[in-house]
Amino acid sequence: MIHSVLMPEVSPQATWLGQDPTLPSIILNSHYDVVPALREHWTHDPFDPKVLENGLIYGRGTQDMKSVGIQYVEAIYRLKTAGxxxxxxxxxxxxxxxxIGGVDGMEAFLASEQFKTIQPVAFAFDEGLANPNDAFTVFYGERQEALLNADSGCKHGDMKKRNLGDVTTVNLNMLESGVSRDGGETHALNVIPTKADTAVRLYLPSVFLLPQAMLDEWCSSEGLSWEFVSWWKNPLHEHYTTSVDDDNVWWKLFKQGCEEIGVPVETEVFPAATDSRFLRQLGIPALGFSPMNKTEILLHEHNECLHQDTFLQGIDVYETLFRHMFAREEEN
Ligand SMILES: [Zn+2]
Known part of the structure; x- marks a missing residue:
């Protein structure tokens, strides 16, 4: 069904050849890694996926984002079959x-010879989140992610009016200290340790940039130090967003496609980091979209699942969107 498949040094890529390959191309991105699962919190084995009797497709990655990768392929298959x-x-x-940050994934791909062969790129689809209500959520930006500490820009009560992508959050994800002679099994509680490590995940909404000078000041005044985690080689220092005004033709076409499907669209800033930030940094418009309305957000949660009807409807959604968007013949 696909004209060519590349398995080069970075990422598998398949290309559906268009009428004019000189026009700027389109990327349909999905990541194939998933987050860990703690088996004791799942009712079934998270890595033995199955459809349960109630119609739920159950397993780690069903929402994030195996479903989307399969829906892309199925929608293309239908369109290609239809001519x-x-x-x-x-x-x-x-x-x-x-x-784990995309450093050896999307970031490496965009720096590769492989990427050079498909430039220029006009537009990209990437992952979104489920929406518990009737609408689809589409993401045009994301919070800046860092792994350290910062002040909050949110007052109590504000969350009622805002989405998670609009506020600062600080998650203390690791604390490691103590004096131990058995590799951490037990600790000497009457000895003060000489060193303590902590890992903090910080998400900043688009109105803030990482306050590195403030962190330096706080830490030096206390005799402490901070640094990005070792694999976080190249943190972004800007917020990159995709226009969701009608001046962005891809947004306009996407919106028209959703109108044709009959599902309202809500625009948001993604509450965490995705591969889209690397694309947007290069000036490529990217929309984060997973066609999962009327669905509880279960990515990274225990018992991640997606109803089979929602999954199948998602193929219809992409079929309509692709037919509408991929017929565009103008340059960009
Ligand atoms: Zn994901």
């Missing part, structure tokens, strides 16, 4: 390591 040819090349991209 539809996109105006430009469409690249299906499957990348690793999104859940």
């Amino acid at each position: 539809f040819v996109p105006s430009r090349n469409i690249h299906l991209l499957f990348v690793p390591d999104e859940e």
